[in-house]
Amino acid sequence: MTAAPARILETQALTARYGHVQALSAADIHVCAGELVAVLGPNGAGKSTLLRAILGLASTTGTASFHGTPLPRQDPVAVSSRGVVLVPEGRGIFGPMTVSENLQLGAYRLRSDKAEYERRLTRVLALFPRLGERLSQTAGSMSGGEQQMLAIGRALMSDPKILLLDEPSLGLAPRVIAEIMEKLALLRDEGLPILLVEQKAPAALKLAQRAYVLVLGRIVACLDPRDLSSHDDLAKYYFH
């Protein structure tokens, strides 16, 4: 009998509000070591709020734990210092700054360890060689796909212990989405746990070991993608 894989990230009854509006209701999810877990759901379901709540960017009740220890509430700096790193929706790249400066900011907490910086930079440029060709280019002048690569690369520069990705496919062409998903699969295979929020369910389900379905702020299902005979099966959860 094999032991259950360790839970890296776990939320229990995590609830988030924006003023009087409850955007997330008692969400229980977990991500195990080496897992890529997808969170699917229609627009406005609360998927981004879930990530914001874990990071401490939203007002919450309930708990989010990392390696069994509760993450601080409403203190995203403390949360990210534990290695929980968010790639935000819309990429959040610093447009007027160069690709190089964006990557340096990813390693903000590193201070002056040049050898470690070089190691991380080498890893990121190996994963996204196109960034290496554009280091002195302003980030805002790159294509959407390249900006998404930069956003992921910048997050990797902080040497995350888990990566939270908010709709990395947003606004990208299918070919570029496939390329981004391929890179995420590489990271997953390297053992980096990933929590992937995505509206484009087919792309996410190809990568994910498990998927949560979030509708109107509530987790309505936890699925094994292999059990889905067709993506139409998801629709019953969206409209339940």
Next chain:
Amino acid sequence: MMTLPNTTSTERAGLLPRARPLQLLPWAVSAAIVGYAFVVGGYIATVIAFALVYVVFVTGLNLFMGFANQVSFGQNAFAGLGGYASAILTTTYNWPVLPAMIAGILLAVVIALIIGYPTLRLKGHYLAMATLAIGLITYEIAVEWQSMTQGYLGISGIPPLGIGSYEIISDRGQLAILSIVALLAVFIAARIKSSRMGRAFLALGASENAALALGINVSRTKLIAFLTAAAFAALAGALFVHVVGYVSPEVFGLHMVILGFTMLYVGGIGSIAGPLIGALLISLLPEVLRGFKDYQDLFYGAALILLLIYAPRGLAAFFERRERTGSAS
């Protein structure tokens, strides 16, 4: 596994300076203007001396507004604090100029810390209104606290810049020392911009949430930007009172804020050379247009509008343009 580009790590990180001749143009033009004023002396030297004081003020404003993308209409308050503190300490308490100036800067930074801690929780227009109030309150204190500031009469007989018993009285001497201080201020701003803290300012300016997600303490970074800008403003205020030899509440009124904003936007907000070229140009423009007599203000306004239409990111942006190659979709 794909291979890395065949470059050194320093080149990859984009750390090598790549000065192009065009980038040097604002510096060359600024040096020529200051050099001309130094040779000619007299009135034009005084005009450029005031412009150099504004270079320090606007460089600080640029750190807070251009780099950290925050709004402050109250930097005149810190210039006033620095200026009045130095004026009072040198005239009433007979302090030497340099320690008085340093005390003025420290006072402004302490006040900025007390004000900034609660105020910087505000954002956008709310922060702008709060900072505007700081400037107005400081102005009222300068008017009403007559036992210390002498109200509207102001304080005269403020000693000129100098170290120990050596006083710099001549136009050219003041111009030389102000050129050094202004260059030092610009150099410090450039060092800040390329530092870890400077990159945090820029990140905060681009997206607070993205900065937070990277582990940047946004509140602390904002406060540091505010304090640094306050120190620059206080230095400018102290320089001003020792160059003019007189201070009254009007010196640090709303006019100073409007002039500082004009210099910042015309020169180029967010750029290193912008405050320098902006302060020199905006100070010289009325002198250049003096020949138009009654129509001077009309031409001044028209010139500003044209500059902002054809150089919306400021004059320095023409020269600091980054590489923009590659695809974009």
